[in-house]
Each structure stands twice: as C-alpha cells, then as structure tokens.
Amino acid sequence: MNASGHINSIDEVIQALAGVGYKAERRLATAVFLSLRLQRPLLLEGEPGVGKTELAKMLAKVLFRPLIRLQCYDGMEQREALYEWNHAAQLLHMRAAQSRADTDIVEQEVYQEKYLIRRPLLRALQEPAPGAVLLIDEVDRADEPFEAFLLEYLGEYQVSIPELGTQHAVAMPITILTSNRTRDLHDAIKRRCLYHWMDYPERERELAIVRAQVPQAGEALAQQISTFVARLRSQPFANAFQRVPGISESIEWAKALVSLDTLVLDPEVIHDTAGILFKQREDLAALAPLLNELLTPEQPLT
Ligand SMILES: Nc1ncnc2c1ncn2[C@@H]1O[C@H](COP(=O)(O)OP(=O)(O)OP(=O)(O)O)[C@@H](O)[C@H]1O
Ligand SMILES: [Mg+2]
Incomplete structure (x- = not known):
C-alpha cells in the first residue's frame, strides 16, 4: 500500500x-x-x-x-438516513423576516444549505x-x-x-x-x-486475534480459549446451542479470565464465567452437562 x-x-x-x-x-x-x-x-x-x-x-x-x-x-425513515430540514432554524428565519414584503424570496431563503441537516447517506456523497x-x-x-x-x-x-x-x-x-x-x-x-x-474464524486465526487483542493473556490460556471456543462451534456440540460464541465473546472471555488471574481453563472457571460466552439461559443450561465431554483428557485443549 x-x-x-x-x-x-x-x-x-x-x-x-x-x-x-x-x-x-x-x-x-x-x-x-x-x-x-x-x-x-x-x-x-x-x-x-x-x-x-x-x-x-x-x-x-x-x-x-x-x-x-x-x-x-x-x-428508520429517509430523513434519518439522508437529510432533513432544520425546521426550528427555518421558523426563526421566517419570524425574523416577518416584516419583509418579499415573501417569495423569504420562502427560498429558508431552503438554503445552512438549514440542511445532513444525515449519513448525504454526508457520504458530499465527502x-x-x-x-x-x-x-x-x-x-x-x-x-x-x-x-x-x-x-x-x-x-x-x-x-x-x-x-x-x-x-x-x-x-x-x-x-x-x-x-x-x-x-x-x-x-x-x-x-x-x-x-x-464465518467463525478457524482456530489459528482466532488465536491470533485473542493474542493481539488481549496480550495480557498467557500463551497457554490463549491457546486453550481458542481451542475450547472452536470446539463449542464444532459438531456435535454446536447443535446443543441456539447461538455459539463469536469472536467478540472470545475476546471478552479472555479479558475476564485474565482479570480473574486464570492461567488454565478448568470446569469450574468455565462454569462460573459461561455468561460471557452464552447470553441465553437455555444455552447456559445446555453447556453444563457437556463440560466434561468438552474437556476430555484424550483431547487436551492446547
Ligand atoms: N478478524 C478480526 N480481527 C481482529 N479482531 C476482530 C476480528 N473480527 C472480530 N474482531 C473483534 O471482535 C469484535 C466484534 O466484531 P464486530 O463488532 O465487528 O462483529 P459483527 O460481526 O459486526 O457483530 P454484530 O453482527 O453483532 O454486529 C470487534 O470489536 C473486534 O475486536
Ligand atoms: Mg456489527
């Protein structure tokens, strides 16, 4: 570039x-x-x-x-997306011009650019x-x-x-x-x-994101977070949830675990902080019985 x-x-x-x-x-x-x-x-x-x-x-x-x-x-209406006239200022202008006889010109004057409120779509055109x-x-x-x-x-x-x-x-x-x-x-x-x-990122990319956004997290914790979240999003686990965590949840979770001085994941800390990963009661309930399977020793998190 x-x-x-x-x-x-x-x-x-x-x-x-x-x-x-x-x-x-x-x-x-x-x-x-x-x-x-x-x-x-x-x-x-x-x-x-x-x-x-x-x-x-x-x-x-x-x-x-x-x-x-x-x-x-x-x-949402066009006036919120595109533009609207500043009616209050237009009224003041008209009031100030009340004594003038040239009402046609006053009418034109109230539609000057200075009384135009530009909303995003118009601002983008005029940038x-x-x-x-x-x-x-x-x-x-x-x-x-x-x-x-x-x-x-x-x-x-x-x-x-x-x-x-x-x-x-x-x-x-x-x-x-x-x-x-x-x-x-x-x-x-x-x-x-x-x-x-x-799509959700593959494990390596999410790990890179967690590392970059939460540098205070230790390497072992960052690895475990990205593996655990990737596992939640994979079958058969994903089917148990209405909504699996996104990248923003992984980042928030990493920050929370750091502030709890967590060095490695265990069932207890996951259980206690699951409200950061899942925002639905049903999903939290679905997670609890899966924790042992998710943390199976045959497939370590790192
Ligand atoms: N590829 C990425 N690299 C680095 N950080 C990312 C990446 N993707 C997401 N993030 C982080 O995740 C957070 C959430 O992303 P973002 O708000 O863009 O999601 P979104 O897809 O717009 O979600 P929503 O549909 O809920 O609006 C961002 O603040 C950013 O910190
Ligand atoms: Mg968004």
Whole structure:
C-alpha cells in the first residue's frame, strides 16, 4: 500500500488490515480488494460478533478515509438516513423576516444549505476526495421501503433534494453493508453488491486475534480459549446451542479470565464465567452437562 492509501493487491489488503490488528482471511481480503477495484458495495453477512462492523472501521483507518456509519433499524425513515430540514432554524428565519414584503424570496431563503441537516447517506456523497468509507450497518433490520430507497442510492450514488437539486457523489464512497441475516435481503440489493459470508474464524486465526487483542493473556490460556471456543462451534456440540460464541465473546472471555488471574481453563472457571460466552439461559443450561465431554483428557485443549 502506498502513502495515499491505495491498495494494489490482495496481499496488501491482508497486510494493511493486519497492521491495525484486523486478521482477515484470504477470501475476505479478496472480496475487499475486488470491491475497491470494481467500485462495488460489499455486503458482509454472518453471525453476530464475527468482525463485520470492525472490518469497515479498520478499512477506513488503513485507507485514511473517514468512516460514515448508518445504523439501520426497523422504521428508520429517509430523513434519518439522508437529510432533513432544520425546521426550528427555518421558523426563526421566517419570524425574523416577518416584516419583509418579499415573501417569495423569504420562502427560498429558508431552503438554503445552512438549514440542511445532513444525515449519513448525504454526508457520504458530499465527502471530499478521496471520499468516505460508508458503513450501512445491520441493513437487515431496516424495513422494505428503506431497502427500495437504498437500492436507488447504491445504483446511482446521487440524491435529489427538491429544493436544491440533484446531489452527485463528489467521490465514490467505499460502501460496506452488513447483515445478521435476520431476514433475507432483496435479490436486487444483492445484485448491486459483492457478497461475502463471514464465518467463525478457524482456530489459528482466532488465536491470533485473542493474542493481539488481549496480550495480557498467557500463551497457554490463549491457546486453550481458542481451542475450547472452536470446539463449542464444532459438531456435535454446536447443535446443543441456539447461538455459539463469536469472536467478540472470545475476546471478552479472555479479558475476564485474565482479570480473574486464570492461567488454565478448568470446569469450574468455565462454569462460573459461561455468561460471557452464552447470553441465553437455555444455552447456559445446555453447556453444563457437556463440560466434561468438552474437556476430555484424550483431547487436551492446547
Ligand atoms: N478478524 C478480526 N480481527 C481482529 N479482531 C476482530 C476480528 N473480527 C472480530 N474482531 C473483534 O471482535 C469484535 C466484534 O466484531 P464486530 O463488532 O465487528 O462483529 P459483527 O460481526 O459486526 O457483530 P454484530 O453482527 O453483532 O454486529 C470487534 O470489536 C473486534 O475486536
Ligand atoms: Mg456489527
């Protein structure tokens, strides 16, 4: 990567992200590279806590671009995503102009840019070169009308504001969409995007992440955490749980174990700290009877 934040190969994506502590597997790095090259949005789908949001943050960092984030939720309206007029300021302007006779001009004046409140999607269009990294986070939580609007936005990267005219992108934002797949997105959205399914990391990559993020954890503990969590996510154990831990849970668990001065895992400490790995009562109940099997001496954790 050169100093201006240009990335020229898949290896450079991996290296640049590693430099800010993000361990990307090759397929993900390929998707990122192609998204940059082809100037196409990248849709990241995957289980919670596997690094979808973090990727967008780290990408902004390595490319020296500002991150502009739109957090989606059910019932989100265009005015929260795109822009709205500052009605209070407009009213004040009109009140101040009450005595003036040129009401037509006053009406135009209240639609000046200074009364425009720019929300993330508009800010991303107006960000000066080289442009922003636009994170449209948890797009599966937004409703269908918003998705239809988004489709238009991603297709043209321009927005029409009736009072001000069409706003074109000053520089193409690098766009990352994330989804937990709580519902299926429209094919039309997917067609606009490059797609990457983010899986749980394999043991070695998770170990590297734990080592990097929780350097206070001893080597033996870090090894045991990554093996134990990988085992939880593998069959037959994974079937016993509604939701297995993500990377963020592994990191939190490592921090918790360090603060308890744990050097190696044993059934008792796992039992006592299981609420960091599992956030559902049923999953906690399912874990207890499996602990002996998970910690079988024939398959040591390290
Ligand atoms: N590849 C990675 N390298 C380093 N750290 C990672 C990686 N993936 C995840 N993490 C860590 O895990 C944490 C959780 O990741 P993140 O919030 O991005 O998950 P997510 O997939 O967006 O989850 P959710 O769907 O719940 O929003 C991050 O704060 C980061 O510290
Ligand atoms: Mg996220």
